[in-house]
Amino acid sequence: MIGGILSLELxxxxxxxxxxxxxxSLGGVFSERGGVVNxxxxxxxxxxxxxxxxxxxxxxxxxxxxxxxxxxxxxxxxIHAVVSISFRINQIISGTALNIMATGLTTFLSRLIxxxxxxxxxxxxxxxxRFPGTNWQISPLIVIMFxxxxxxQIVIFKxxxxxxxxxxxxxxxxxxSLGVNVIKMRYSGVLISGVLGGLGGAFLSLEHARVFVxxxxxxxxxxxxxxxxxxxxxxxGSFSACFLFGLAEALRMRLEGFGIPTQFIQMIPYIxxxxxxxxxxGRAVAxxxxxxxxxx
Amino acid sequence: MAEYILETRGITKHFPGVLANDNVEIKIxxxxxxxxxxxxxxxxxxxxxxxxxxxxxxxxxxxxxxxKVEISSPSIAIRLGIGMVHQHFMLVPPFTAWENIILxxxxxxxxxxxxxxxxxxxxxxxDSYGLSVPLEERVEDLSVGIRQKVELIKLxxxxxxxxxxxxxxxxxxxxxxxxxxxxxxxxxxxxxxxIFISHKLKEVLRISDRITVMRRGKVVGELERExxxxxxxxxxxxxxxxxxxxxxVYERGExxxxxxxxxxxxxxxxxxxSLYKGEILGLAGIEGNGQKELLEIITGLLRPEKGRIFYKxxxxxxxxxxxxxxxxxxxxxxxRQTTGLILDFTVAENIILxxxxxxxxxxxxxxxxxxxxxxxxxxxxxxxxxxSSVDKHVRFLSGGNQQKVILGREFYFEPEVLIxxxxxxxxxxxxxxxxxxxxxSARRRGMAILLYSSDLDEIMTLSDRVAVIYNGEIVxxxxxxxxxxxxxxxxxxxxxxx
Ligand SMILES: Nc1ncnc2c1ncn2[C@@H]1O[C@H](COP(=O)(O)OP(=O)(O)OP(=O)(O)O)[C@@H](O)[C@H]1O
Ligand SMILES: [Mg+2]
Numbered sequence: 001m002i003g004g005i006l007s008l009e010l011x012x013x014x015x016x017x018x019x020x021x022x023x024x025s026l027g028g029v030f031s032e033r034g035g036v037v038n039x040x041x042x043x044x045x046x047x048x049x050x051x052x053x054x055x056x057x058x059x060x061x062x063x064x065x066x067x068x069x070x071x072x073x074x075x076x077x078x079i080h081a082v083v084s085i086s087f088r089i090n091q092i093i094s095g096t097a098l099n100i101m102a103t104g105l106t107t108f109l110s111r112l113i114x115x116x117x118x119x120x121x122x123x124x125x126x127x128x129x130r131f132p133g134t135n136w137q138i139s140p141l142i143v144i145m146f147x148x149x150x151x152x153q154i155v156i157f158k159x160x161x162x163x164x165x166x167x168x169x170x171x172x173x174x175x176x177s178l179g180v181n182v183i184k185m186r187y188s189g190v191l192i193s194g195v196l197g198g199l200g201g202a203f204l205s206l207e208h209a210r211v212f213v214x215x216x217x218x219x220x221x222x223x224x225x226x227x228x229x230x231x232x233x234x235x236x237g238s239f240s241a242c243f244l245f246g247l248a249e250a251l252r253m254r255l256e257g258f259g260i261p262t263q264f265i266q267m268i269p270y271i272x273x274x275x276x277x278x279x280x281x282g283r284a285v286a287x288x289x290x291x292x293x294x295x296x
Numbered sequence: 297m298a299e300y301i302l303e304t305r306g307i308t309k310h311f312p313g314v315l316a317n318d319n320v321e322i323k324i325x326x327x328x329x330x331x332x333x334x335x336x337x338x339x340x341x342x343x344x345x346x347x348x349x350x351x352x353x354x355x356x357x358x359x360x361x362x363x364k365v366e367i368s369s370p371s372i373a374i375r376l377g378i379g380m381v382h383q384h385f386m387l388v389p390p391f392t393a394w395e396n397i398i399l400x401x402x403x404x405x406x407x408x409x410x411x412x413x414x415x416x417x418x419x420x421x422x423d424s425y426g427l428s429v430p431l432e433e434r435v436e437d438l439s440v441g442i443r444q445k446v447e448l449i450k451l452x453x454x455x456x457x458x459x460x461x462x463x464x465x466x467x468x469x470x471x472x473x474x475x476x477x478x479x480x481x482x483x484x485x486x487x488x489x490x491i492f493i494s495h496k497l498k499e500v501l502r503i504s505d506r507i508t509v510m511r512r513g514k515v516v517g518e519l520e521r522e523x524x525x526x527x528x529x530x531x532x533x534x535x536x537x538x539x540x541x542x543x544x545v546y547e548r549g550e551x552x553x554x555x556x557x558x559x560x561x562x563x564x565x566x567x568x569x570s571l572y573k574g575e576i577l578g579l580a581g582i583e584g585n586g587q588k589e590l591l592e593i594i595t596g597l598l599r600p601e602k603g604r605i606f607y608k609x610x611x612x613x614x615x616x617x618x619x620x621x622x623x624x625x626x627x628x629x630x631x632r633q634t635t636g637l638i639l640d641f642t643v644a645e646n647i648i649l650x651x652x653x654x655x656x657x658x659x660x661x662x663x664x665x666x667x668x669x670x671x672x673x674x675x676x677x678x679x680x681x682x683x684s685s686v687d688k689h690v691r692f693l694s695g696g697n698q699q700k701v702i703l704g705r706e707f708y709f710e711p712e713v714l715i716x717x718x719x720x721x722x723x724x725x726x727x728x729x730x731x732x733x734x735x736x737s738a739r740r741r742g743m744a745i746l747l748y749s750s751d752l753d754e755i756m757t758l759s760d761r762v763a764v765i766y767n768g769e770i771v772x773x774x775x776x777x778x779x780x781x782x783x784x785x786x787x788x789x790x791x792x793x794x
Contacts, residue, residue, distance in 0.1 A: 158409055159404075159408050159409065160402040160404055163398075163402060167388050167391070167399050170388045170389065170390055171386070173386060174388050174399070175399065176350075176370065177370050177380070178370065178386075178400030178450075179369065179400050180400050
């Protein structure tokens with residue numbers, strides 16, 4: 001039985017499960033490295049999932065769907081940025097409010113547009129990319145994800161932008177005293193997280209389900225944040241963590257045929273998340289000014 | 297070329313309830329070291345923040361090299377050639393020294409930070425000013441003295457011509473201060489202008505070409521070095537001259553605190569020490585020799601690995617800080633902003649901290665606000681704490697006034713033993729004198745005081761006995777009447793040992 005479970009197929013499935021988490025988690029890295037906690041990622045993923053379906057439904061082009069997802073995510077993030085950076089409202093409150101708003105808004109619009117409760121009609125998925133000379137296929141979004149992981153790792157740790165962004169999360173007053181525009185940097189981090197979170201949501205609806213289901217993110221935004229913490233606010237670390245969570249989810253799906261009550265099996269990814277958080281988080285240190293509004 | 301590199305005219309700045317700067321005019325000559333002195337809350341930091349573009353004045357003009365300038369942000373100040381080392385350092389702790397230095401003025405190659413060329417440029421820069429710091433190390437792992445140098449290199453790297461140093465010596469040990477002064481002399485030789493802020497008149501007289509004195513937001517005097525001495529400066533600053541504190545004959549009372557074989561490898565080894573009623577026991581040592589750990593053990597913040605502590609013959613090394621305070625051991629911690637105060641609590645709330653759950657401040661679990669307020673008002677009055685009200689957040693008090701809140705709190709409840717760590721660090725001469733007098737009158741009343749200070753003058757004038765700590769051991773217990781500072785220095789550096 002073990003052999004049947006741990007196979008290449010399982011790993012591939014784990015990778016696919018980890019894609020939405022990874023995108024959102026990378027978004028979290030950008031936001032929190034700049035000093036803004038973004039629990040609105042849950043809602044951002046949801047509007048991303050919704051945007052992807054709407055865009056694709058009207059144009060029959062999943063790439064347009066992808067763009068729609070990113071812009072929806074961007075808009076939610078923009079609200080979060082205005083509220084928590086410019087108006088210095090508590091970031092958790094802003095995030096929570098946006099999550100509630102995202103659930104209500106997507107449900108309402110989905111019923112309005114698709115004239116049906118519960119879910120949208122099925123849509124065309126993305127055309128898979130074929131490895132040259134083989135039968136192997138891969139989703140373009142997975143390729144994009146790997147590119148984004150590597151680029152993020154470089155941007156955050158090797159570039160001017162990354163240095164300034166991290167400074168704003170660690171000591172915005174020091175950054176400010178050196179002429180770095182803290183407000184602008186924090187906005188950029190949050191907006192990037194919106195775009196990436198939107199992409200994560202798009203993968204859920206475009207690739208996994210090929211349909212938008214109300215509330216379909218089911219806490220993945222939060223799991224992505226756990227992955228970011230487990231990954232110590234680094235892109236590579238976050239990906240590794242999200243892959244682990246993806247594995248747990250893949251395992252869950254594989255185990256569903258074995259007669260164990262599904263309620264228990266469905267708990268697996270969440271239990272893994274909690275164990276990982278309890279076991280590791282004590283030692284992970286967040287940016288010193290993460291979550292603290294910058295006030296002159 | 298203009299004689300003055302910087303001139304301000306009519307700078308005025310209100311904060312809620314205080315006039316921090318009132319028509320301030322200062323003139324800084326090209327190439328001089330210019331000190332600005334004044335009591336706590338006189339408005340020195342506010343003025344410097346205005347010159348550096350961190351805050352906007354309500355009114356007033358700034359002239360840089362003879363031209364009127366609008367400094368609305370630090371980047372404009374930096375572009376003009378003005379740099380500032382802040383009273384509380386502005387560093388990013390987890391960044392390395394070189395990352396801290398280049399932040400905001402990065403060098404880029406192929407889209408990424410060009411570390412190699414930055415580091416070689418920084419090495420050249422450090423050589424030319426006789427400065428050196430480990431560029432690859434994280435700032436959080438560096439000592440205060442080195443962090444200070446990182447701040448200086450930050451300015452020089454930006455090509456600063458006018459360097460503002462806000463109380464740069466407050467956190468340094470004597471050797472580091474001397475080193476800093478050599479660096480400043482060196483900078484002056486290379487044509488830089490320095491604005492230097494300090495409360496230590498000796499330092500000011502040693503390093504300055506000219507001195508501006510501020511008082512309650514106004515400039516009250518501008519002197520050439522030759523016209524100034526400690527008396528004239530003190531009189532300008534606080535309106536009276538200072539008397540150095542006098543220790544009356546010391547009559548040792550009974551023993552109240554005894555340390556037996558306290559060890560915490562590798563920081564502390566076999567410390568034996570007794571503290572008697574009615575004495576001030578000075579603790580001298582260069583930072584990092586274990587005094588911080590020793591004080592934390594005595595006050596219950598840290599547990600020793602071996603050894604015992606007796607308070608009036610009762611074993612107390614296992615007690616937590618709260619129980620120790622209730623027994624009568626007061627503590628003035630070294631770092632007022634993180635350990636001593638809760639910056640976002642009001643003055644009144646900070647004053648009853650630690651007693652907030654006791655009558656009369658709390659009755660059946662509910663805070664008794666009128667009594668709390670009354671106690672706070674009394675303390676604010678008795679200790680001359682400059683705060684517009686006791687409901688003001690401590691964050692907005694000047695450094696010296698923050699320290700007075702702690703002192704007021706500890707003295708008000710009259711402990712039998714007082715552990716005072718750096719009680720006058722960052723305080724002006726008037727406040728320092730007041731605290732010295734408070735310590736002496738407490739001693740007269742029979743309080744047993746353990747005083748740690750990096751200011752050797754303070755240790756020598758106030759202590760009945762001085763214990764010197766070096767490398768985690770007490771290397772001597774000396775009588776300050778029988779030795780001089782140089783001898784003390786020999787013990788502190790481990791050259792001599794009893
Ligand atoms: N951000 C602020 N909000 C309100 N009041 C302030 C603020 N900054 C300073 N003040 C007040 O302005 C006055 C001047 O403060 P400032 O820090 O300039 O004094 P200082 O001369 O630097 O004192 P010190 O020697 O203690 O550092 C003080 O009364 C202080 O409480
Ligand atoms: Mg000051």
